[in-house]
Amino acid sequence: MNMLAGEEASIELVQRWLQRRDSDDTDTGSSSGSPGARAGRRSSLALTPEDEPLVDVANRSPPPAHIPNAMLYTPPEPLELLCVFPERASRVCAAACSAVARAGGEARSVRSARDALDALRRDSEAKLPHVIVVDARQPQTLDAPLLARAIRGTKNTQHIILIAIVKKSAYLKDDFVVLPYLDAGFNRVMVETLSATAWCAEVLQCRAAGASARAQVAAVAALAAAVDRCRDLVAVTDDQQRILLANKSWCRVLGWRGDEGPRPLSETAGGEAMRQASSGARDWEAPVTLRRRAAPDPILLPCRGAAIGLTKSTSHIVFVCEQTHAVETERGRGSLHSIRRGSLDVRSVASDGLRRTSLAKLQGLPLEAPITKVISLLSAATEGAPPSTVACIERAVDMLRTSELYSPQMRDDPKMRVEDPVATDLIGALLSREQVNSNLFFMQGPTNTLSSRRSSNDSTVVRSQTNRTNIKHKTTGQLRELLDTALSWDFEIFRLEDMTRGRPLAHLGLALMGGRFDICAALECDERTLLHWLTIIETNYHSGNTYHNSTHAADVLQAVAYFLEKDRLKSVLEPLEAAAALLAAAAHDVDHPGTSSAFLCNARHPLAVLYNDVSVLESHHAALTFKITLNDNRVNIFKNLDRDTYKQVRHNVIDMILATEMTKHFEHLAKFVNVFYAKSSGSKEDNMHTDEPLALDTTALSLPENVILVKRMMIKCADVSNASRPQKFAFEWARRIAEEYFLQTDEEKAKDLPVVMPMFDRATCSIPRSQIGFIDYIIIDMMEAWAAFIDMPELVNHARSNHARWRELDEAGVSTLADVWRALGHSSIHGQLQAAQPTAEE
Numbered sequence: 058m059n060m061l062a063g064e065e066a067s068i069e070l071v072q073r074w075l076q077r078r079d080s081d082d083t084d085t086g087s088s089s090g091s092p093g094a095r096a097g098r099r100s101s102l103a104l105t106p107e108d109e110p111l112v113d114v115a116n117r118s119p120p121p122a123h124i125p126n127a128m129l130y131t132p133p134e135p136l137e138l139l140c141v142f143p144e145r146a147s148r149v150c151a152a153a154c155s156a157v158a159r160a161g162g163e164a165r166s167v168r169s170a171r172d173a174l175d176a177l178r179r180d181s182e183a184k185l186p187h188v189i190v191v192d193a194r195q196p197q198t199l200d201a202p203l204l205a206r207a208i209r210g211t212k213n214t215q216h217i218i219l220i221a222i223v224k225k226s227a228y229l230k231d232d233f234v235v236l237p238y239l240d241a242g243f244n245r246v247m248v249e250t251l252s253a254t255a256w257c258a259e260v261l262q263c264r265a266a267g268a269s270a271r272a273q274v275a276a277v278a279a280l281a282a283a284v285d286r287c288r289d290l291v292a293v294t295d296d297q298q299r300i301l302l303a304n305k306s307w308c309r310v311l312g313w314r315g316d317e318g319p320r321p322l323s324e325t326a327g328g329e330a331m332r333q334a335s336s337g338a339r340d341w342e343a344p345v346t347l348r349r350r351a352a353p354d355p356i357l358l359p360c361r362g363a364a365i366g367l368t369k370s371t372s373h374i375v376f377v378c379e380q381t382h383a384v385e386t387e388r389g390r391g392s393l394h395s396i397r398r399g400s401l402d403v404r405s406v407a408s409d410g411l412r413r414t415s416l417a418k419l420q421g422l423p424l425e426a427p428i429t430k431v432i433s434l435l436s437a438a439t440e441g442a443p444p445s446t447v448a449c450i451e452r453a454v455d456m457l458r459t460s461e462l463y464s465p466q467m468r469d470d471p472k473m474r475v476e477d478p479v480a481t482d483l484i485g486a487l488l489s490r491e492q493v494n495s496n497l498f499f500m501q502g503p504t505n506t507l508s509s510r511r512s513s514n515d516s517t518v519v520r521s522q523t524n525r526t527n528i529k530h531k532t533t534g535q536l537r538e539l540l541d542t543a544l545s546w547d548f549e550i551f552r553l554e555d556m557t558r559g560r561p562l563a564h565l566g567l568a569l570m571g572g573r574f575d576i577c578a579a580l581e582c583d584e585r586t587l588l589h590w591l592t593i594i595e596t597n598y599h600s601g602n603t604y605h606n607s608t609h610a611a612d613v614l615q616a617v618a619y620f621l622e623k624d625r626l627k628s629v630l631e632p633l634e635a636a637a638a639l640l641a642a643a644a645h646d647v648d649h650p651g652t653s654s655a656f657l658c659n660a661r662h663p664l665a666v667l668y669n670d671v672s673v674l675e676s677h678h679a680a681l682t683f684k685i686t687l688n689d690n691r692v693n694i695f696k697n698l699d700r701d702t703y704k705q706v707r708h709n710v711i712d713m714i715l716a717t718e719m720t721k722h723f724e725h726l727a728k729f730v731n732v733f734y735a736k737s738s739g740s741k742e743d744n745m746h747t748d749e750p751l752a753l754d755t756t757a758l759s760l761p762e763n764v765i766l767v768k769r770m771m772i773k774c775a776d777v778s779n780a781s782r783p784q785k786f787a788f789e790w791a792r793r794i795a796e797e798y799f800l801q802t803d804e805e806k807a808k809d810l811p812v813v814m815p816m817f818d819r820a821t822c823s824i825p826r827s828q829i830g831f832i833d834y835i836i837i838d839m840m841e842a843w844a845a846f847i848d849m850p851e852l853v854n855h856a857r858s859n860h861a862r863w864r865e866l867d868e869a870g871v872s873t874l875a876d877v878w879r880a881l882g883h884s885s886i887h888g889q890l891q892a893a894q895p896t897a898e899e
């Protein structure tokens with residue numbers, strides 16, 4: 058059934074596409090005949106706007122009616138071709154290159170996706186190729202769709218024509234062979250050919266198509282810039298009367314943001330504008346009422362309107378409102394940080410006349426929840442209020458009605474998408490709650506617990522895990538000296554990993570929990586039980602994971618211990634709460650498989666089924682921690698606690714482990730900021746929205762529910778503190794997490810699962826960009842809030858200096874892991890450390 062539905066959808070898609078092309082032909086008076094006839098005439102499917110004969114046709118097709126001809130002029134330029142063919146002496150590649158030479162252009166060829174991307178990133182804009190031909194005949198050697206996605210994700214490549222070369226046999230076998238290539242960003246698919254004539258025709262058409270598309274987009278951009286610089290308020294709607302473009306004056310006067318998606322005209326413009334807009338009149342003049350978002354009273358402005366359309370029907374309506382009488386209401390806008398703004402700016406649906414009635418009804422209901430009272434109060438405030446106030450309150454009520462008040466949606470930010478696909482990939486994967494992919498996949502051989510997904514051999518950080526239960530309690534010499542520095546921010550965690558032969562958690566745990574913090578006293582257990590607990594927890598970390606292994610657990614534990622030493626936390630947290638925080642840190646990723654929750658959901662892993670695809674990994678870490686602990690009296694550190702105290706510790710540990718889930722990142726951050734950074738100028742929300750320094754207000758610490766926010770924030774910051782460590786540590790952690798992401802991508806491809814982070818492919822991924830994105834969007838805001846709270850400015854300073862170093866590397870063209878380590882002058886920091894350090898046994 059599914060398959061039939063899928064096939065029908067594909068057929069419909071193709072039919073729609075063919076119909077669209079037919080109607081395009083009719084519009085321009087072309088007589089190219091039926092789709093079949095056209096397909097038969099060409100060596101490849103024509104997927105670009107032009108479908109012209111094989112001559113130099115740049116600028117020949119009629120320009121769109123509303124872009125002046127002069128703006129569409131493009132001087133002819135020699136064709137630049139880039140071929141990506143893995144085979145050393147590919148004859149197809151040679152045919153393409155010689156055709157380009159005959160047409161007066163220049164051709165280059167590279168043999169790998171990485172070299173292709175390097176060429177694009179290195180070249181100045183003027184030298185970017187017009188056409189890139191990618192050999193898609195051997196997917197095992199070159200993943201053409203992946204390369205196309207990476208190219209499309211690179212700056213200024215929208216106008217490059219991408220051609221995929223496929224085998225004749227594949228082309229003839231499958232009616233829909235082109236679709237996956239089109240989806241990936243190719244413009245055309247061409248059957249392998251050695252014919253110089255076919256190649257010549259192809260490249261000339263491509264140049265024409267590319268030149269025309271470039272000219273049109275550039276002309277539109279120039280017109281938009283002109284409109285932006287105009288003092289009058291200008292807006293353009295589509296035929297559905299949704300505002301698609303609003304110039305700077307419009308935004309400033311009416312309190313709009315520049316980057317809003319389409320908004321209904323009715324939200325802003327009053328009756329006369331709407332009446333004129335729907336009348337279909339070509340040109341009109343009338344006074345219109347415009348509502349301002351930040352001011353109670355609307356303004357009345359003289360307006361000129363025009364209906365635009367290439368054919369008889371209207372496609373756009375232009376409004377130009379004279380600024381002369383407008384009262385400007387400059388809203389404090391500051392330089393907004395995109396994620397902050399996104400984090401609280403949950404847009405409401407358009408208001409309607411019925412809302413007042415429903416608010417009135419709500420007041421009468423016998424509901425007691427605080428949110429209901431708030432909504433009732435707000436609805437009471439609308440009585441007799443001016444329309445603009447009512448509209449504001451109604452929007453606020455809409456927001457309050459959503460069940461997930463603190464959950465931001467990752468906005469579809471085109472700037473970020475185009476400019477930084479790696480960051481989009483990473484942040485999207487970390488924050489997205491949409492974990493299940495619709496692709497079908499049946500797991501082979503289900504297991505009950507997380508299976509160790511790879512053998513220790515395929516990891517670059519392989520640790521021997523033998524003899525784990527035989528951990529030495531007494532530490533001497535160099536190890537002791539190292540552990541004595543366990544409460545410094547530049548603690549040598551990788552040295553500890555080496556000296557303990559991959560058992561840092563038990564050693565560090567004993568030193569910090571048993572020694573400095575003496576949690577045995579709070580838990581009323583002996584040190585031996587604690588040691589057993591640490592050992593078994595460490596055993597349940599996967600040593601084959603490059604990142605999520607017990608060294609990461611030890612690192613997070615060390616960060617939490619460091620934070621707990623800060624005065625603010627010492628004064629707020631009870632010894633039992635501190636103990637719970639240390640335990641949670643040590644166990645927060647236990648049995649992590651090295652793949653994300655999204656992966657487990659897509660793979661229909663038993664744990665994803667068990668936890669209904671919700672917080673899969675974090676639920677498992679928390680549950681397993683207690684299962685392991687309660688299972689055996691020798692490790693049960695809680696065995697002497699009375700029922701209530703046990704309940705309290707258990708609640709604390711679970712809450713903190715669950716708080717490490719990144720899909721709830723902004724929820725936790727927003728709550729923390731709203732509670733502890735409130736009372737400077739303006740509202741709490743305004744505080745999140747500007748770059749003004751936040752004013753810390755710790756009076757809220759008297760409420761237990763706010764102390765929970767502190768504990769969550771503490772473990773969250775510790776969990777990703779690697780980016781706020783001194784550079785040598787931060788870079789090694791970046792290497793480890795990237796390696797783990799790459800392995801997940803490899804596994805997804807091997808098992809034909811959806812690829813959660815397609816940009817994390819070891820051949821093409823830019824490590825500096827992923828880290829810049831991670832610091833920009835996840836780290837900086839959170840560390841700023843936490844650093845001010847515990848008075849630890851170095852958290853932000855390290856993050857900023859790491860960011861600056863990654864930026865330097867990015868600007869120097871450094872991209873892949875290998876590039877990074879080469880640029881830093883060694884094969885791996887950790888490799889150096891390993892060579893230099895003696896082990897615990899020594």
Ligand SMILES: Nc1ncnc2c1ncn2[C@@H]1O[C@@H]2COP(=O)(O)O[C@H]2[C@H]1O
Binds near residue numbers: 487
């Ligand atoms: N330096 C980093 N670069 C990119 N992602 C990271 C980095 N450090 C941590 N993360 C991600 O942040 C996530 C925090 O929760 P997890 O430990 O489950 O998984 C972690 C990684 O996916």
